[in-house]
Amino acid sequence: MPEIxxxxxxxxxxxxxxxxxxxxRNDPAMGSICLICGSIHIVPKAGEPRQLLCRDCGFAFxxxxxxxxxxxxxxxxxxxxxxxxxxxxxxxxxACGCTTGRK
Ligand SMILES: [Zn+2]
Ligand SMILES: [Zn+2]
Ligand SMILES: [Zn+2]
Numbered sequence: 087m088p089e090i091x092x093x094x095x096x097x098x099x100x101x102x103x104x105x106x107x108x109x110x111r112n113d114p115a116m117g118s119i120c121l122i123c124g125s126i127h128i129v130p131k132a133g134e135p136r137q138l139l140c141r142d143c144g145f146a147f148x149x150x151x152x153x154x155x156x157x158x159x160x161x162x163x164x165x166x167x168x169x170x171x172x173x174x175x176x177x178x179x180x181a182c183g184c185t186t187g188r189k
Pocket of ligand 2: 152157177181
């Protein structure tokens, strides 16, 4: 579950990561802050186990644990670019759905 963040912290993190998106994936608090509107009303997206949804603006984003190394992958972080092959995100370890999905 995303951790609960108070509004003050949320505001600070929001303005910080709006300017500098790198590092979002490593900040646990960013699992419960919308980078579009700053809302902390983030819920799991129905039917999409790897995505979260902002209840206020409707923006959905990828945030999940890498199946290969266990690091957090966040679609808003520039170091987690999208993969054309599987539609998931590339972890900083280089894995994505193409490499972690098959067993
Ligand atoms: Zn939002
Ligand atoms: Zn990884
Ligand atoms: Zn892939």
